[in-house]
Amino acid sequence: MAAPHAPLRRLAPQIIILAAVLALNLAVFPDFFRIEFQNGRLFGNLIDVLNRGAPTALLAIGMTLVIATRGIDLSVGAVMAIAGAVAAKIVVDGHGWGTALLGALAAGGACGLWNGVLVAWLRIQPIVATLVLMVAGRGVAQLVTEGTILTFLNEGLIHLGAGTILGMPTPVVIWIALGAGVTWAVRRTALGLLIEAIGINESASRLAGINAKVLLTCVYLVSGLCAALAGVIVAADIKGADANNAGLWLELDAILAVVIGGNSLLGGRFSITASLLGALIIQSVNSAILLSGMPPEFNLVIKALIILVILVIQSPRIGHWLYILRASGGDPAPRRKTPVKETAR
Amino acid sequence: MTDPVRPVLHARGITKFFPGAIALADVELALHPGEVHALLGENGAGKSTLIKCLTGAYACDGGVVELDGQLVDPGSTQESQKLGIGTVYQEVNLLPNLTVAENLFLGRQPTRWGMISRRRMAAEAAEVLAGYGLDIDVREPLSHYSVAVQQVVAIARAVEMSGRVLILDEPTASLDQGEVELVFDVIRRLKARGLAIVFITHFLDQVFAICDRATVLRNGHVVGTRALADCAPRDIVHLMLGRQLESEVRERHGGQGGEVLAEIDGLGRRGMIEPFSMRIRQGEVIGLAGLLGAGRTETANLIFGAVQADQGGVRLRGRALSLKGPRDAIAARFALCPEDRKTDGIIGDLSVRDNIILALQARQGWARPIPRAKVEEIAQGYVRALDIRAASLDMPIRLLSGGNQQKALLARWLATEPELLILDEPTRGIDVGAHAEIIQLIERLREEGMSLIVASSEIEELVAYSTRVIVLRDRVQVAELEGGEITAGNIVRAIADEDREVA
């Protein structure tokens, strides 16, 4: 149970795992923690982890909120592609980077709104509702780019993905700022509490006077906006919008980050910080594989094994066993499985 | 034992411990063939624990179960089913997406060359159900039929699979009068076939209508087994409560309340409840009486806007309100404690503290969080005022007992300082102590000038605190009792009139 005054205890597993993975990095690559400052920009493997993890981290922010309401957003990868395509299209058409960013955010917001309306108003299961956009979204993105990789040279837009702010790569600044901002917004206001209430028991929340429909819609809207930002960063990074590959399978990474962050897929209590740590863990593993000189082919296999380990650790069944072990503490095992355990369906 | 006939099922000395409590102590239960045996007791008396011990869902810590004179020790519900003990629960435990026939034969479908013969299955299902007086298309999904029909199908499945003992755990709790008769008809048929039937219910009239004997449990002990032919409902109630009912009835403080707070004018919704009107004065408690399904909950939900009315309106101090949902009602200082605490009331995983401030916070809006000190003050205040027993305010509310959950929900609404508090079954499923406290609280709130509407199936309770009682029958308001007219007898008479007309 995460009491509000014990955030460290809540984050401890993620911090420990992250530290372990970083230590592993250090073991395979002694210079891992070295950070240099050259040409007004910080360089180093740690900075790379922060930078490369930006898209997943951004998606994880929105995904955490969505999952807290007992939902899921499968469409974020496709929304990234749409947003990237829209931004590229706008600068290619000769407008400024500000317009492009706004346009991309508007596109992402519209996608999020669409998901939100399907989930909150038409009461379609989230996994089903967002599947529609996941399937159709890349088609829409290709419609915008007309099937090509739309390249651009707009300095301002490129700066969002490849530039720096005060020496820090821009994407890092963006995701840390957004993460902090959203965390602050949900915890300094009552939003966090209301979102958790909806995730745990929507019908009771509605009767308690919570505007569940509007809040649900907003949550998907935020997820769409986060995806749009991630899409712009990815497009800016490669100086082009690739409707086929931008953000491909990143929704799965984002969900994974949220799960590694210890947030239940069944909704309820959530921690954005933990999800962000989860995103960093995923990225650190990637970098460990890269640095160890292992063929990158092993990346997916190792990721799968990590998921398995986390699954086992988080499994309610294992938790139950541990509980029994601890509770019985040497007592003879109960004759039969006595109390019918309360499972969360 | 001195029973002339050997019982089908004989449980002796059944004992069950739960951590820190004795759930059952030396319980004895004997079931004869062709008998309907009521198992009675207040919530928490040990009825469901006993059933779970008999059906193997729990392992008992002591005692033996004999079936036809043979010692049995079922290790699971499946095993007990094979032995001949079938169980039907309040919520139909069948699959709504499968057809009636598939539900009846799941796991034992008639096969031909390893393939299920659907035609034979349908024919056999129709034949089986005909034996229960049910003539329906068995190829339709179960979800197409009413709860009563589903309940009969569940009974049929249990009987076909077991056939010796049938345990009915509140099978009629969500049925209306006509549907109850359908189930009773089936029970009578089974009784004639020589089954031993355990019938658990909260409705005493049903006990006397269908049962032959009754065993009453209190606090895990058997307090008595009676043949119902030679005792009165009052005797059974005394056994269950272990005290005189009269002590419950408190002296009524007169008064029709103050000025009119709200006027409900022709509020209704087609297919749900007929339009009704009422005036609610300050400082009065309006009791809503009626059988299950008569429209009590619907009335409460409509006034609160939990369900939107399609006609009529509500005026608050003369001004018309637009009630599009609970939010509008809360803004007008209405509050509703819903009937189903678990699904509509508590937010299980949130702390007791968060649950208490939730409605107030929702009304204030997300942008204006209640300062932590204020939250603490409100929560602590109500914990003290209502005597909510929780180890800590940080613990998830789902871990609290039913009574304490209910009190926390009351605290949630009292924190919004409502002018009209609607309570739907405020004492359902909670222990006796909390029961009395909630009734006292209702009195106190009324004295302080709050208006209350209380829907309850417990007539004695309504008599105790109501200043006015509205009786509903078949979704229509049929009577309004005031002052001295409010007696259990009068209410029952008003509720029961219907039966005479229809028959």
Add this chain to the structure above:
Amino acid sequence: MIRSTSLPLYVTLATFVIAYALCASAYPAMLSTRVAANLLTDNAFLGIAAVGMTFVILSGGIDLSVGSVIAFTGVFLAVLLRDTSIHPLAAFAIVLALTTGFGAAMGAIIHHLEMPPFIVTLAGMFLARGAAYVLSVDSVPITHEFYDWLQDIYWKAPSGGRFRLTGALMVLTFLGGILVAHRTRFGQNVYALGGGAQTARLMGVPLGRTTIGIYAISGGLSGLAGIVFSLYTSAGYSLAAVGVELDAIAAVVIGGTLLTGGTGFVAGTFFGILIMGLIQTYIVFDGTLSSWWTKIVIGALLFTFILLQKGLTWATTLRRRPAPGSPMPS
């Protein structure tokens, strides 16, 4: 008599017929046996995988590993046939055993660790794709006379369409799937699981055995789909068949199966596959439409069918039939 539960199946069927009629009226050549034959051949691997997906979705689960398993199967076969002198039939047997076991393992984890299928099969997706990468990053061609022989088996229809072995295999898989779903106790248990796991357990459905069986079927059929895919492309490539699971899910939903589980038909998935194939064929015939319209149209279809199902569930809960002639109190 049309029962409301089979209504989505009829809607799918009608959609297919109407869509085909519209296509044929625009391009009469689409009525040829050649188009029909290609429809079966081109979608054979997807169809076979979709049968497995139907079982998974009927049970209320989801299997994200399908595409990766197809890719793994292709690479595994290609590498095995390149590096050893093993006969392809033996290789088929090995790979089918592997993928079936893989599916069963996922089912076991889902059941025994009580984890959501979504996450478990996501891990399976990474694992299978990763294993394919590890075997070979590049596309490995398959050259074996037995492959040539298999690819040359076809029945030539009067007007020139070539109905190939793989298409027949898909149809057979569907027939088998229909039998298993509707005429076996296992199939009934799948439906029961989709209707509610707890209730199914109380009614005596062996949850563990059924769950493991379902994902084993899905894994095994993905393996079979991989074999068909390798016959189709004559190569194994670890980047192949990306996102096939999405197409399979779409076909299942368009085929009238409820994504929440419990209701649907294997036969519906067949028409779902055909409808999706038809869209692609139409776009090829048209020539001016870009390929991405396929995705958009499939997305729109998906949306329509989801709305339709929503409407149907809503309608059935609204009017529940009371007991006919329920006796009145006497």
